[in-house]
Amino acid sequence: MKKSPNWKNNTLSDTSNQTLERRLMAQAIELAATGIYTTAPAANFAGVFTLSGNVVASSARKTSIERCAIFQQAQALLRSEQDCDTVYLTSEPSHELAQILVTLGIKQLQLACLLEPEQTEWRNVCEQGNIAVAIGLLESEAKALNHDLWFRRQHGRPFVRLKLAASLDGRTALKNGQSKWITSSEARADVQLFRAKSDVILSGSGTVIADNPSLNVRWSELTPLHSIISQDQLRQPARVIIDNRQQLDQHYQLFGLPGDTYLVASSEHKNTQAKTLVIAEQNGHVCLSELMLKLATLSFNSVWVEAGQTLAGALLAENLVDEFILYQAPKLMGSSSRGLVDLPEYTQMSQVPELSLKQVDLIGPDLRLICVPKQ
Numbered sequence: 125m126k127k128s129p130n131w132k133n134n135t136l137s138d139t140s141n142q143t144l145e146r147r148l149m150a151q152a153i154e155l156a157a158t159g160i161y162t163t164a165p166a167a168n169f170a171g172v173f174t175l176s177g178n179v180v181a182s183s184a185r186k187t188s189i190e191r192c193a194i195f196q197q198a199q200a201l202l203r204s205e206q207d208c209d210t211v212y213l214t215s216e217p218s219h220e221l222a223q224i225l226v227t228l229g230i231k232q233l234q235l236a237c238l239l240e241p242e243q244t245e246w247r248n249v250c251e252q253g254n255i256a257v258a259i260g261l262l263e264s265e266a267k268a269l270n271h272d273l274w275f276r277r278q279h280g281r282p283f284v285r286l287k288l289a290a291s292l293d294g295r296t297a298l299k300n301g302q303s304k305w306i307t308s309s310e311a312r313a314d315v316q317l318f319r320a321k322s323d324v325i326l327s328g329s330g331t332v333i334a335d336n337p338s339l340n341v342r343w344s345e346l347t348p349l350h351s352i353i354s355q356d357q358l359r360q361p362a363r364v365i366i367d368n369r370q371q372l373d374q375h376y377q378l379f380g381l382p383g384d385t386y387l388v389a390s391s392e393h394k395n396t397q398a399k400t401l402v403i404a405e406q407n408g409h410v411c412l413s414e415l416m417l418k419l420a421t422l423s424f425n426s427v428w429v430e431a432g433q434t435l436a437g438a439l440l441a442e443n444l445v446d447e448f449i450l451y452q453a454p455k456l457m458g459s460s461s462r463g464l465v466d467l468p469e470y471t472q473m474s475q476v477p478e479l480s481l482k483q484v485d486l487i488g489p490d491l492r493l494i495c496v497p498k499q
């Protein structure tokens with residue numbers, strides 16, 4: 125008679141065991157977090173292989189295109205005939221990895237969360253191989269590892285972060301358009317980290333014409349990452365520039381930099397060799413919600429916006445901003461300078477959009493505020 129597997133839902137035997145199991149899963153989650161700069165659009169994923177509570181091997185996915193490093197680690201264990209009894213994975217294994225776990229003689233599989241609950245093939249493999257599966261250990265921590273991927277699956281569009289740099293009086297550029305550099309080098313280094321985590325950097329033609337920005341990630345400015353990833357693992361987010369009036373041409377520096385650049389317009393862009401994302405017009409501009417749906421179909425999970433007040437306001441008006449990251453420098457630029465976002469003229473305070481403050485930090489001499497739309 126076939127032994128029925130032990131499907132547990134985070135029911136752990138005793139306190140000391142629980143502490144050990146949590147510690148081992150925390151180790152897997154920490155490992156998986158090293159992939160947040162490199163694995164997208166694939167999920168961050170890691171595993172810890174143990175024998176009687178002692179770690180025999182551990183491994184994390186490093187890039188989206190590699191054959192998963194955990195898979196290779198499991199094969200290496202097989203080749204060396206290394207024993208292990210329990211594996212801690214941040215999310216469910218592929219069908220192929222589950223087969224290797226069976227061959228390894230694994231008795232128990234601890235999963236923090238399920239990324240694709242509808243997939244059952246790996247479960248059948250575990251069941252036939254008599255691997256007991258427990259799900260839910262440090263579940264919310266593991267889900268947070270793949271926040272933007274979850275968001276895209278749930279909402280059908282990427283998670284959008286709007287970054288703005290302003291003076292203390294909320295100004296983003298002088299009247300003549302100059303905005304380099306309102307904030308400190310520390311704040312700009314912090315922006316590099318956010319860019320490196322993002323799949324897309326979105327901007328508008330106004331910003332490209334005024335600043336000729338590079339909108340890329342630069343290894344030399346990412347020193348906190350040097351101990352986590354290698355330079356060749358660093359990926360360039362795709363640059364997506366809205367230019368419906370086709371004002372841009374090839375001489376702007378971002379077109380010559382490594383990484384993909386897309387222009388967004390309602391018809392094929394004629395002035396550059398960049399790919400065009402053709403998006404229908406709405407009131408004379410490209411439809412921003414349709415653009416987001418298009419980016420989701422290209423498997424982009426997250427969008428980092430660095431734009432002027434026009435595009436920032438348009439995204440807000442369409443409820444397409446999920447998080448605001450505002451760097452505020454202790455400077456005063458005066459009321460002739462440009463504001464933070466273009467919004468309609470309100471006549472009642474009740475009409476004013478409200479945000480909830482999530483986090484406040486000092487980055488060098490500047491303030492960094494992270495806010496979310498008030499529910």
Ligand SMILES: NC(=O)c1ccc[n+]([C@@H]2O[C@H](COP(=O)([O-])OP(=O)(O)OC[C@H]3O[C@@H](n4cnc5c(N)ncnc54)[C@H](OP(=O)(O)O)[C@@H]3O)[C@@H](O)[C@H]2O)c1
Pocket residue numbers: 287288289290295296297301302303304306327328329330331332334335366367368369370408409410411412430431432433434435436438
């Ligand atoms: N402090 C900061 O954080 C910061 C960051 C970036 C830029 N800046 C400054 O901002 C200034 C440029 O800002 P800007 O406001 O002129 O330009 P922008 O916001 O960067 O770009 C405007 C773009 O948005 C598009 N657009 C406008 N309304 C739209 C709508 N309703 N739907 C869809 N697309 C829409 C326009 O497309 P069309 O082709 O249809 O017109 C245009 O391509 C510069 O001075 C720059 O230095 C400051």
